[in-house]
Amino acid sequence: MKLLVLDGNSIVNRAFYGIKLLTTKDGRYTNALVGFMNILLKLQAEQNPDEVAIAFDLKAPTFRHKLYDGYKAQRKGMPQELADQMPVLKELLADLGYQMVTCEGYEADDILGTLSAACEARGDECVLATGDRDSLQLIGPHTTVLLASTQMGKSVTIPMDEAAVQEKYGVSPRQLIDVKSLMGDTSDNIPGVTGVGEKTALALIQAFGSLAGVYENLDDARIKRGVREKLVRDKAQAEMSLTLARIDRAAPVPTEPGAYQRTQPDAAAASALLTGLEMYSTLEKLHLEAASAPQQTAAPLPQTALQPLTQAPEIGRVFLYFQQDAPIIVYSENVYTSSIDSEAFLDLLANDRVQKECFDAKAFYRAALRAQRHARGIVFDAKLAAYLLNPSASEYSIAHLAGAYGASPSFACADAPDAPCLEPLCDALRSACAQQGMESLLNDMELPLAEVLAEMEHTGIQVDKEGIEAFGRELQAALTAELAAIYEEVGYEFNVNSPKQLGKALFEDLGLPTRKKTKSGYSTSADVLESLRRYTPVIDHILQYRTYQKLNSTYVEGLLKVIGPDGRIHSTFNQTETRTGRISSNEPNLQNIPVRTELGSRFRRYFTACEGCTLLDADYSQIELRIMAHISGDEHMRQAFADGEDIHRATAARIYGVSPQDVTPAMRSSVKAINFGIIYGKGAYSLSQDLGISVKEAEAFIQTYLGAYPKVKEYMDATVAFGKEHGYVATLYGRRRVLPELASSNFNVRAQGERMALNTPIQGTAADVIKLAMVRVFRRLRDEGLRARLILQVHDELIVECPLEEQKQAARILGEEMRKAADLSVPLVADVNSGDTWYAAKG
Structure with a gap:
């Protein structure tokens, strides 16, 4: 029989600190839960145990606290974010049928010791x-420890047996108790012998076998006089530490x-709990599914199915989503499937008398455009x-969202399992948006933008x-020239792309001073190389080589792979990825x-207007600083923008107390x-790195700036x-980011x-403004009957492709709509330039 025992408190702490803070949409923390379950399931898969025990500490004092008041006295309390997750974790483990074990007066370590002793007595693993x-x-012979550790910044699990302990410490596992009695333990506040560290403690136990052996041989020449004096002085302390360090292997727990043995899980309870916690990946790993209603099947969408929709609106609402590449249509508990090029489906998309609620509207706009329809x-x-x-969710799917928002289906469909969830999900999400004041953000910005992005993807550049x-x-x-120069400087040929070979060349063969070490050897990161530039010209060649290689692999080869048959690149624009709305x-x-x-900017020369057309380019000038001036209400900053001043020059004049000229x-650069x-x-440290000044100077600079x-x-x-x-914080338009x-x-x-918190309202508002500008430009070009099309958005920049005869009108529309996109207390500036390439239009 094989028993897996988890030190619950130790594992949950590693999980909590090893994963960034995660929360549900209503603010409940889940990172420790996610991490713990990942570790537990991974251990089970790797070890395949017959039984699993999970040991937890209790808050009550143990026999060690009674022996020594200072035991663990310096320990800080559990962070509230973790404490909130502990009862939830135990509830989840109980629902899943795991056996948890605690024992008043004893620690989880003692439970581990007791269970391992019982296994050893039976000959079990x-x-x-x-x-x-x-x-x-x-x-011991039947007990292995899987030690969770961190190496090179990554979590690893190190299997430890008797041989591994002997190799690492030079003592047996049991002798580690004696080692700790001498060296103490700051984390548990075990005193040991003051002044004796790990190296000395190991040497003493290796020489004399035990704490008792050390004290029996105090006059041995191998014990230095200073160490002997410390041992004599702290003998009582060492003996107490031996008791504190020894794990009790006879705790009164079931053995x-x-x-x-795991009991039958309460699948419904576990599923409900995990769904409410939005732990969908854990649900999938556990193969848990909610119970479903009786199943129906999806029928093909016939042309006649459209007639009741258009002639009798009281039939009900219409819902659309894609299942893989197949459209699914739902109304009045009728579920239809269709091919993407079906005339019935395309007629439904194009019919403006039928109001349609979608999951991923952009995909439906694109489907219509592919068929040359709208x-x-x-x-x-x-x-x-x-x-x-x-906006922080890791994924958006109908099934996961339905669980998170309690969107319970009233029927079930075997062929399209998400179909019954879509109507209640739309209702729940619409209500939640209204409660959080984001109806306008959805209806006037994001939903219209989906059509704009679909058109941009379809048109391409x-x-x-x-x-x-x-x-x-x-x-x-x-690249060939730089490679030859590198070989000449080093004296031989090698693989420059291999960090190991490059590290050997630089730090061993050329003898350059080392900076950082990695698991595989010397670090050759960009910052390391930058710090070595003054020592040898080879560094410049290596950095230039990497620049050329990046340009060639990422942009030359990368762009050539995605050119469509029409000679255009059709990028995919993601509307639901960034947390700030960009x-x-x-x-x-x-x-x-x-x-x-x-060299890099030359790539813009290869983005061109088609024959008979030109490209129009408009870029917001310092939009984020203008938003800062508006939101903060700072009169000096607002006035500088109102007067058309160079904001960096104006700021420098105020900070340095000089005239702008x-x-x-x-x-200007520092400001x-x-x-x-x-x-x-950014804080003082980051600013000091940017400006090459001390942190103290950077802090003073920031304070001067804020005073201005x-x-x-x-x-x-x-x-x-x-x-x-x-x-949470929010943008001017009500876009929220939970923090x-x-x-x-x-x-x-x-x-x-x-x-x-400081960045999101500024950057998020800038993202909102450019989105509104895109919608306004798109609609006005269309409403005025122009063939000009918005084809590209990059950060705060919009590019329009238009026939030469429409250039003047399209440029006026682009500039006007960008400048009018937001009503700020400072002017929005967006100058329009034109050219036959993106490079030329950029001006």
Whole structure:
């Protein structure tokens, strides 16, 4: 028989600190629960035990506390975020049929010791899972410890047996008790012998076998005089520490075979609990499903099915979603499936008399466009509503959301299991959006934007394939030249892309000073290489080589892979990915097209207008700083924008106490760093890194800045205070971001939450403004009957492709609608330029 015993408190602590804070949409913490279940299920899969016991500590004092008042006296209480999860974890484990064990007066370690002793007595195998090295003393012929540890910043599990302990410490597992009696343990506040550390304690036990052996041989020449004096002075303390360190292996807990056999899980209770906690991946790992109603089947969508929809609106509401690539249509508990090119389905999409509620409206807009038609009458998108309500969710699916929002189906469908959930889910999400004041955000911004993004994806942007290929050949030649220069400097050929080989070349063969070590050897990261530039010219060649390689692999080869048959790139724009509301893109990621270097910015030359057309480009000028001026209400910052001043120059003049014309480039550059640093919630340390100054100087710089713009300081303080009180912050348009980090008892986590609280209202409002501008530009181009089309959005920049004869009108529309997208107390500036390539239009 094989028994797996988990040290519950140790494992849950590792889970809690090993996973960033996770919360449900109503603010309940779940990171410890998620982590603990991941560890438990992984251990079960790897060990395949016959029984599983999970030991927990009780709050009551143990025999060790009674022996020594100082035992664990310095321990801080459990963080509230973890304490809140403990009863929930135990409820979940009980629902799943696991046997938990506690014992008043004893610790979980003692339970581990007792169960392992019982197994050894029977000749059974025992595996102890813990992060506490104290349990290593329990290792024996039948007992193995799976020691949870951290190596190179990653969580690992180290199997420890007798040989492993002997190899690592040079003593037997039982002798570790004696080692601790000498060296003590600061985490448990076991005193040991003052002044004796691990190295000395190990040497003493290796030499004399035990604490008693040490004291029997105090006059041995191997014990130095200073150590001897410490041993004599603290003998009583050492003997007490021996008792404190020894795990009791006779705690009064059940030890008989079968005591820790899992009982039949209460699947319904576990499923309900996990669903309410939004722990969907755990549900899947446990293969748990909620009970369902009697099943019906989905019928093919006939053309005649549309007639009652259009002729008798009282039939009911119509709901649409995609199951894989097949559209599913639901109304009045009728479920239909269709092919994407079915005329019946396309007619339904195009029929504006039928109001349709969707899950992922963009997919339906795209489906209609592929058939050269337009979707009409889409009035709700459950996926977008769910994103607004919880932008931090790891995924959005009908099944998971239905569980999270209590959307219980009134019927079931075998062929389309999500179909019965869609109507109650739409109702629940619509109600939640209304309660949180996000109806307008959904109806006037996100839902219309879905149509805009679908059109942009469908239209795409033309690229110069031959130009990209030629640039690739140029980069390959540059790569070859840099490689030759690297080999010449080092003296031999090697794989520059191998960190191990590069580390050997730099730090062993060239003798450069080492900086960081990794698990596999020397670190050759960019920051390490930057710090070595002054020692040898080879570093410049390596950095340049990496630049060329990145440009070639990511952008040349990456772009060539995704050019469509029409010679255009059709990127996918993601509306539900970022936590601040920004749009992202992939295949390819056009948000990351390089612009900071001359070489990288050349890629914009290969994005071109089609024949007879031009590209119009408009980019908001310093929109986030303008939003800061508006939100904070700072008169000085507002006035600078109202007067059309260079905000960085104006800020430098105020901070340095000089006239604007006397501001030097260095002054302006440093102030630019703090202007944007404030927006992104940077502190003194980050600013010091940006400017190459001390943290103290950076802190003084920040204080001077906030003194020059006092309303900015008031905004920062008020925003963090609001976030801490309400648990979230919001943009000007009501977009919320929940920040459980603000309530963390961990300083670093809380500081991160404060940075996000400062950044989100600014960056999120900027995202909202660009989205509104996209909707306005798209609609006005369409309403005025132009062929011009919005084809690309990158950060705060919009690109329109238009026929040459429409250039003047389209440019006017683009500029006007971007400038009018938001009613701020400072002007929104967006100048429009044109050109036959993106590079030329960028100006």
